Amino acid sequence: MMSNIIFLALSFFAIAGGVAMLVYRSPMYSALGLLISILSVAGLFALLNATFLFMVQLIVYAGAIMTLILFILMFLNIKDEHLPKEPKKFALIGLGAAIMVPFNIVILKAVSNLPDADMKIVESSFGDIKPIGKLLYNDWIISFELISILLLIALVGSIVLAKRKKVNKEDA
Amino acid sequence: MMDTSLLVWIILAPLLGAILNGGIYFYHVKRKPVSELVFSIIGTGTPLIAFLITLSLFLQMVDGDITFKQTVFTWLSLDTLNIAMGFLGDNLAIFMAMFVTFVGWLIHIYAIGYMTGDAGFGKFFAYFNLFLASMLILVLADNPIILFIGWEGVGVCSYLLIAFYYTDKDNVIAGNKAFIANRVGDFGFLLGLITLFFALGEVDLSFTSLEANISNASPSLLALSGFLLFVGAMGKSAQIPLYVWLPDAMAGPTPISALIHAATMVTAGVYMVARFHFLYSGIEGIGTFIAYIGAFSALLAAVIATRQQDIKKILAYSTMSQLGYMFIAVGLGFYSSGLFHVFTHAFFKAMLFMGAGGMIIALHHEQNIFKMAQHRVQLPIIGITFLIGVIAISGIPPFSGFFSKDAILAAAFQEGQYLIWAIGMFTAFLTAFYMFRMYFILFVAPNKHAAHYVYTSKTITFPLFILAIGAVGAGFLNLPAIFGGHHLVDTWLAQTNSTHIHMSHLTEYILMALSIIVAVAGIVVAYKKYANFDVYKPEDEKGIIANKFYVDEFYDLVFVQASKKVSTFIDRVLDTKIIDGFIMAICNEFITFGKKVATLQNANVRFYAAFMLIGMSCVFVYLYISLGL
Amino acid sequence: MISLTSYAFVSMILFSIGVIGVIARRNIFVIYMSIELMLNGINLFLITFARYHFNMDPQIITVMVISIAAAEAAIFLSVIILLFRSKKSLDTDIFTTLTQGERS
Numbered sequence: 001m002m003s004n005i006i007f008l009a010l011s012f013f014a015i016a017g018g019v020a021m022l023v024y025r026s027p028m029y030s031a032l033g034l035l036i037s038i039l040s041v042a043g044l045f046a047l048l049n050a051t052f053l054f055m056v057q058l059i060v061y062a063g064a065i066m067t068l069i070l071f072i073l074m075f076l077n078i079k080d081e082h083l084p085k086e087p088k089k090f091a092l093i094g095l096g097a098a099i100m101v102p103f104n105i106v107i108l109k110a111v112s113n114l115p116d117a118d119m120k121i122v123e124s125s126f127g128d129i130k131p132i133g134k135l136l137y138n139d140w141i142i143s144f145e146l147i148s149i150l151l152l153i154a155l156v157g158s159i160v161l162a163k164r165k166k167v168n169k170e171d172a
Numbered sequence: 173m174m175d176t177s178l179l180v181w182i183i184l185a186p187l188l189g190a191i192l193n194g195g196i197y198f199y200h201v202k203r204k205p206v207s208e209l210v211f212s213i214i215g216t217g218t219p220l221i222a223f224l225i226t227l228s229l230f231l232q233m234v235d236g237d238i239t240f241k242q243t244v245f246t247w248l249s250l251d252t253l254n255i256a257m258g259f260l261g262d263n264l265a266i267f268m269a270m271f272v273t274f275v276g277w278l279i280h281i282y283a284i285g286y287m288t289g290d291a292g293f294g295k296f297f298a299y300f301n302l303f304l305a306s307m308l309i310l311v312l313a314d315n316p317i318i319l320f321i322g323w324e325g326v327g328v329c330s331y332l333l334i335a336f337y338y339t340d341k342d343n344v345i346a347g348n349k350a351f352i353a354n355r356v357g358d359f360g361f362l363l364g365l366i367t368l369f370f371a372l373g374e375v376d377l378s379f380t381s382l383e384a385n386i387s388n389a390s391p392s393l394l395a396l397s398g399f400l401l402f403v404g405a406m407g408k409s410a411q412i413p414l415y416v417w418l419p420d421a422m423a424g425p426t427p428i429s430a431l432i433h434a435a436t437m438v439t440a441g442v443y444m445v446a447r448f449h450f451l452y453s454g455i456e457g458i459g460t461f462i463a464y465i466g467a468f469s470a471l472l473a474a475v476i477a478t479r480q481q482d483i484k485k486i487l488a489y490s491t492m493s494q495l496g497y498m499f500i501a502v503g504l505g506f507y508s509s510g511l512f513h514v515f516t517h518a519f520f521k522a523m524l525f526m527g528a529g530g531m532i533i534a535l536h537h538e539q540n541i542f543k544m545a546q547h548r549v550q551l552p553i554i555g556i557t558f559l560i561g562v563i564a565i566s567g568i569p570p571f572s573g574f575f576s577k578d579a580i581l582a583a584a585f586q587e588g589q590y591l592i593w594a595i596g597m598f599t600a601f602l603t604a605f606y607m608f609r610m611y612f613i614l615f616v617a618p619n620k621h622a623a624h625y626v627y628t629s630k631t632i633t634f635p636l637f638i639l640a641i642g643a644v645g646a647g648f649l650n651l652p653a654i655f656g657g658h659h660l661v662d663t664w665l666a667q668t669n670s671t672h673i674h675m676s677h678l679t680e681y682i683l684m685a686l687s688i689i690v691a692v693a694g695i696v697v698a699y700k701k702y703a704n705f706d707v708y709k710p711e712d713e714k715g716i717i718a719n720k721f722y723v724d725e726f727y728d729l730v731f732v733q734a735s736k737k738v739s740t741f742i743d744r745v746l747d748t749k750i751i752d753g754f755i756m757a758i759c760n761e762f763i764t765f766g767k768k769v770a771t772l773q774n775a776n777v778r779f780y781a782a783f784m785l786i787g788m789s790c791v792f793v794y795l796y797i798s799l800g801l
Numbered sequence: 802m803i804s805l806t807s808y809a810f811v812s813m814i815l816f817s818i819g820v821i822g823v824i825a826r827r828n829i830f831v832i833y834m835s836i837e838l839m840l841n842g843i844n845l846f847l848i849t850f851a852r853y854h855f856n857m858d859p860q861i862i863t864v865m866v867i868s869i870a871a872a873e874a875a876i877f878l879s880v881i882i883l884l885f886r887s888k889k890s891l892d893t894d895i896f897t898t899l900t901q902g903e904r905s
Contacts, residue, residue, distance in 0.1 A: 003803065004803060007803050007807070011807075011811040014811065014815060015811070015814055015815065015818070018814075018815055018818035018819070018838055019818065021818075021822065021831065021834055021835070021838065022818055022821060022822050022825070022826070022831075022835075025828075027828055027830040027831060027891075030828075030830065030831050030834055031830070031834065034834045034837065034838060037815070037838060037841065038837075038841060041815070041841050041844070041845055044808075044811070044845060044848075045844075045845070045848055048808070048848050048849060048851075048852040049852055050848045050851065050852070050860055050863075052860070053844075053848060053860055053863055053864070053867075056864060056867055057844075057867065060867050060868070060870075060871055061837075061841075061867065061870070064871060064874075065837065065870065065871060065874045068874055068875070068878060069830070069833070069834070069874070069878065072878045072881065072882065073830065075882075076881075076882070076885055078891065082885075082889065082890050082891050083828060083891055084827040084828055084890065084891060084892035084893075084894070086826065086827050086828070089825060089826065092824060092825035093821055093825045095782075095824070095825070096782075096785075096817075096820060096821030096824045096825050097817070097821060099782075099785050099786055099789045099820075099824070100785075100789065100817040100820055100821065101789075102789045102792040102793045102796060103788065103789055103792045103817075104813045104814075104817060105792075105796060106792045106795055106796050106799075107809070107813055108806065108809060108810060108813060109796075111805065111806055111809045112806045112809075114805065126852075126855075126857070127851075127857075127860065131857055132857065132860060132861065132864070135857050135858070135861050136861055136864070139858075139861075140861050140865075143861075143865055147865055147868050147869070150868075150869065150872050151868065151871070151872050153872070154871075154872035154873070154875045154876055155875065157875070157876055157879070158875040158876055158878070158879040159879075161876070161879040161880060161882075161883060162879040162882050162883065774897060775896070775897040775898065776893075776894055776897060777893065777896075778823065778824060778827070778832075778893060778894070781823055781824060782824045785820060785824065
């Protein structure tokens with residue numbers, strides 16, 4: 001009973017955050033809307049017994065990615081003339097909704113035709129950090145290593161891309 | 173029939189002369205200049221060779237009744253069509269070849285003196301020899317197709333020689349006009365030949381076999397064929413309606429006018445009708461039509477000539493007029509009389525042209541008779557020969573023109589064609605009138621200063637002298653019986669089965685007297701009007717006669733402007749707007765459509781993403797429908 | 802009990818909002834944030850299946866996705882800085898040099 005209410009509230013905030021992100025002209029408001037959505041999704045993770053992922057979502061997504069976005073937003077000194085004029089925003093939103101309807105209908109129908117799950121209560125260590133660590137370092141070790149290399153590349157890449165080119169006055 | 177290998181050399185001699193002269197002329201122009209003597213010797217030697225061969229064949233034929241025949245090679249051999257390059261030397265052909273080569277040779281000699289100093293001297297003689305060769309092909313042809321080769325050949329040479337002074341555009345236009353008018357006639361000629369071939373079916377096309385098989389064909393087809401062949405003669409011999417090229421053809425040098433447009437090429441039409449005598453004898457209606465065309469052409473030309481002021485144009489119209497007489501004769505079936513007039517006409521017309529040429533040179537290329545009279549010089553030999561020629565053409569006995577012209581008029585009277593006879597009589601009056609008008613103005617009418625003597629070279633006077641003898645004496649070759657003569661030409665040309673004059677002596681004497689009276693009357697009227705003419709006040713150029721009845725302007729309007737308008741219409745409207753427009757409209761539709769499709773590639777990434785998503789959702793719709801969820 | 806279908810519904814809604822954001826908005830930041838929202842929606846979907854089919858593997862996959870999203874965030878924002886420096890505008894529609902048709 002309680003979980004239903006919590007579920008409804010969290011999903012309401014997730015969707016409302018998404019819609020806010022979609023609608024507002026100023027990117028600051030959109031970023032805040034996204035933040036609300038991410039926090040709600042983290043809550044939904046927790047409701048689904050994925051406790052480790054709840055923490056990861058909060059730390060990485062809300063704490064790192066959204067912070068980075070807000071930092072860059074404020075760093076770039078955005079004034080009103082930099083923002084694009086979007087005259088047909090709502091018409092395009094309607095168009096997008098019309099495009100996505102068949103996709104959603106098919107997926108939801110497929111999902112609802114799945115055999116009913118046996119909703120037994122899972123063991124308490126489901127979604128804990130230790131089982132995830134075990135799986136990560138035993139079954140998914142290759143992906144793990146590759147992800148770390150990817151993060152290194154992203155690190156180097158973002159510095160290289162954003163560096164201002166220096167003009168060499170003396171001959172090297 | 174006797175096979176001889178000499179016959180083809182009559183043609184080959186001038187042909188080789190043409191090629192030789194042409195080659196040496198190229199050398200003369202590109203490398204080293206060659207003296208005129210070389211061109212002259214080749215140019216006059218080859219016609220002389222042709223004449224001597226013809227003379228020898230003629231003498232052989234006089235002895236006995238022989239016909240010469242030679243087939244050089246077979247040109248075309250299909251199922252029902254066999255054309256051999258063959259030449260026929262029967263009485264008619266040798267008769268024509270005799271005076272063609274003789275007068276041709278004399279005019280070649282004349283041309284040496286006339287064209288001396290011209291830059292294209294060698295070219296001139298090359299073309300001239302080529303013309304002689306083509307004319308001889310025409311005359312000696314064994315079948316009508318070979319005759320057509322010669323027919324076209326003389327047309328081409330006429331064009332080349334009329335436009336000889338090609339730097340002046342008017343001469344080129346005159347050459348074009350001659351060729352095009354001839355071409356129209358040649359089209360008719362070709363259609364006539366085709367009709368003949370269809371009418372006769374599977375028959376060897378030489379003249380002898382045509383003559384033998386002519387009765388097998390249907391008369392209406394033969395009439396059509398005869399008419400179409402005469403259309404060719406209309407073009408070549410300058411009869412109504414295709415005569416408009418002849419006066420303009422006087423733009424060429426005078427030897428050309430003398431040989432081509434007086435003595436030989438223009439008589440090809442008459443020769444052709446005589447050659448096809450077996451065809452025309454059977455279709456009386458076409459013959460009468462030919463006679464009427466001849467009569468009206470003679471009349472028209474004579475009327476126009478009375479108001480012409482250029483000496484060569486007067487002579488051109490007089491040629492057309494005399495050709496009309498020849499066609500009266502051959503149209504009514506009197507082939508030998510017509511050909512006799514061709515013979516005598518060649519002599520005195522060539523002489524008149526050559527004399528005119530001599531005067532033109534002596535007066536520094538002045539051709540208007542009034543100006544020539546104003547600056548008159550003394551040219552005794554030319555003056556005498558000119559007088560002889562004028563008397564001959566007017567038909568005063570005992571000069572040759574009288575006998576030949578009188579035979580034609582008597583023929584018309586005998587056949588009951590009184591209208592033609594009356595037109596002929598009136599034209600004889602006009603002929604005497606305009607010829608003596610020209611003579612009186614040029615030689616008699618007083619001018620203000622004394623004439624001094626000018627020397628004319630022997631190359632000009634020698635041919636004039638010889639032709640004068642011919643002009644005077646040729647008439648005696650066909651002296652009619654009432655004067656004790658033997659009709660030599662008529663008997664020689666007996667193969668043509670021409671009708672002969674059979675009327676009572678009294679009628680003949682009366683007709684002769686009438687024609688003499690008419691001619692003398694013309695001379696008297698001309699004398700009264702022009703012997704004391706004030707040459708410093710020439711006649712004006714106004715009036716319908718002086719403007720040649722506006723026929724040229726009429727043709728220009730009806731044919732040239734109409735064709736231009738049709739061509740312009742087809743070019744601007746039909747081709748550009750309709751056909752091109754239709755195709756270009758399709759092209760432009762494609763281009764517009766392509767441009768519209770190209771807006772899809774506008775490098776807007778969101779646009780591409782949207783399209784991908786639209787595609788994806790279409791797939792999902794399909795999935796939904798097919799999975800039956 | 803909340804059924805799988807409800808969670809799937811929520812996750813699909815989030816995903817769809819993300820897609821609509823990519824198509825409908827021209828602001829480059831909003832496009833990036835819509836991409837992040839799409840990833841979030843898919844993460845939710847994965848975790849739902851992990852819970853309802855008693856499998857830990859989708860959770861590992863989700864960890865991978867989140868780390869990839871982090872890497873992508875770094876690069877993406879560097880590129881946004883570059884684009885802003887060159888054109889001084891946040892409009893994505895002005896970057897049309899790869900076109901072959903008419904330039905709008």
